[in-house]
Amino acid sequence: MQRVRLKKGSYQVHFETPRLLIRPFTTTDLTDLYHFMKNPKLAAMAGWQPPTSRQESWSVLRMFIRSDEVFALMEKATQHVIGSIGLHRRVPSAIKPEDDSRELSFILGEAYWGQGLMPEAVNAILRYGFIDLKLQEIWVGHFQDNYRSQRVIEKTGFHFEYEFERPRLFSNQPPIEEVYYKLTAADFRGHY
Template identity: 40%
Template sequence: MKELKTERLILKGLSLDNLSDFFDYCKNPKIGPMAGWKPHDSMEESEKILKSMITSNEVWGLYHKKDSRLIGTIGLHKRSSRNKKELGYVLREEYWGQGITPEACKAVIKYAFEEEKLHKIEIFHFPFNTQSKRVIEKMGFIFEGIRREDIKRFDGKYLDSFGYSMLKSEYEKKERNDDNAKT
């Protein structure tokens, strides 16, 4: 994973050295179900999942600069088409509401369009996930529609997913507008 830096964060590849921090937030019942997965029950379960994330090479760890601890992840996942990827994120609860995820998203979106040369980034949230919805809105993603009973969650519930996307042209336009606003 290419290392990316923001004001408060370092985004870099995960390592098994991060296992205890990873388990610490993945066992929180307020986190996984919002993103579709079961809270982790054991360090062994977290280790298996952490290893698969490392192997996937699609997920950055979010490390806070103040103490270098792992406080979440952000992923850019390959999907059916070669020209688009899906963004996903998770953040340790103690850090919610400080704009950390938007800060990480900004760096990953820039990387995705400018270095990976993607044409489109997609993102989804469940109907009840207003926290993620706010991040998506703040990043300027465009609502595409609702996929009905799209995902079977770990607890057997079929959930609608609300889909959004950003095109490279939209990203470039926003960058130009931001530059103009600065001058």
């Protein structure tokens, strides 16, 4: 269920699922964010270098706080932030100039894998995107060997669109295959 709360003259979006609170990031999330971001396994799956200090995580946190595209995933039972989820604006093109398409991103701390938490969060953000934002399509991608993300994507109704070779993310890595999926508003209505 979605809740919208007034803060400083503007609305902030909050969602509640059976086990999660999905809300904007705050400065108090630094320790939790650093904890899950420093996992090298998670960083490799997401395509970033793990932070080497809380200060590096602070830079990311400030960016998340300023954004209206990224939300913290807070586990209700512990009140800890265990991941993030976002709906990012896509660059409009001459073919599709409207802002009715977004790209989904998600990350979850390793200790919480395999519990169905990410499909729960994705389903909530899809409802927000298609019902509240009136999006017409949501895209999502994963690196070819990230089977956990692939399973979440397929479980939540996305359809394969294409695959491409992404140039190196970092100088010491070879190019990597990335797989992309799409869910349309019509698909969403048929799936949910």
